[in-house]
Amino acid sequence: MFDVTRYAKAADSIIEAGRFLYQRGWSPATSSNYSARLDEQHIAITVSGRHKGDLGSGDVMVVDLAGNPVQSSSRSSAETRLHTVLYELFPEVGAVVHTHSVKATVLSRLVSAGHSLILEGYELQKAFSGVDTHESTLTIPVFNNSQDIDALAEKTKQWFASHPGQPGYLIRGHGLYTWGETMKDCLRHVEAFEFLFECELEAMRVRP
Numbered sequence: 001m002f003d004v005t006r007y008a009k010a011a012d013s014i015i016e017a018g019r020f021l022y023q024r025g026w027s028p029a030t031s032s033n034y035s036a037r038l039d040e041q042h043i044a045i046t047v048s049g050r051h052k053g054d055l056g057s058g059d060v061m062v063v064d065l066a067g068n069p070v071q072s073s074s075r076s077s078a079e080t081r082l083h084t085v086l087y088e089l090f091p092e093v094g095a096v097v098h099t100h101s102v103k104a105t106v107l108s109r110l111v112s113a114g115h116s117l118i119l120e121g122y123e124l125q126k127a128f129s130g131v132d133t134h135e136s137t138l139t140i141p142v143f144n145n146s147q148d149i150d151a152l153a154e155k156t157k158q159w160f161a162s163h164p165g166q167p168g169y170l171i172r173g174h175g176l177y178t179w180g181e182t183m184k185d186c187l188r189h190v191e192a193f194e195f196l197f198e199c200e201l202e203a204m205r206v207r208p
């Protein structure tokens with residue numbers, strides 16, 4: 001069983017995140033999903049198919065880390081397993097956010113198959129938790145999109161098990177996943193990624 005007060009707080013953080021991310025244009029047309037940890041075994045996560053700019057408490061439900069609904073007859077995000085593998089891997093992760101911005105989508109299609117997006121030399125890399133210098137190298141893997149979410153989740157789990165310090169990943173033609181200790185950390189990470197994606201796209205335009 002989960003703590004109801006914790007659920008209420010987590011749901012509020014998810015609803016607020018949806019408003020912010022939709023307004024910024026990063027979660028259009030019912031895309032995206034968000035979650036927050038309640039305890040070792042449970043997370044609050046968005047119900048599948050809901051409009052993220054207009055979430056209410058009925059649009060956030062509880063699942064266990066196996067993805068089973070707890071006290072809910074709703075269907076959780078189709079991408080629930082992409083969230084739960086991150087909670088399984090990293091006990092310190094308290095929230096996970098998935099977005100569908102134009103820049104993440106376009107850039108993910110420009111990174112060649114088998115390559116990662118490398119971010120180096122940007123002061124804004126320090127917006128990511130644990131990064132304290134522009135002289136760091138962030139390796140952002142780009143996974144091929146798939147409707148087989150269990151298979152995709154397994155690939156992400158394997159990659160991040162051996163690269164635990166990296167702050168997120170792209171799915172080609174689809175969007176961004178990032179996480180943090182709190183929902184605030186996640187939103188800062190999304191903003192930082194969006195800034196860095198714009199820089200990378202602009203650099204490609206100026207010097208193709």
Ligand SMILES: CSC[C@@H](O)[C@@H](O)C(=O)COP(=O)(O)O
Pocket residue numbers: 029030031032033046047048049050076077078079098100
């Ligand atoms: C509206 S298309 C986007 C979906 O296919 C999916 O990628 C997505 O991000 C939202 O799925 P959801 O099941 O609502 O969590």
Ligand SMILES: [Zn+2]
Pocket residue numbers: 031032033079098100174175
């Ligand atoms: Zn998606």
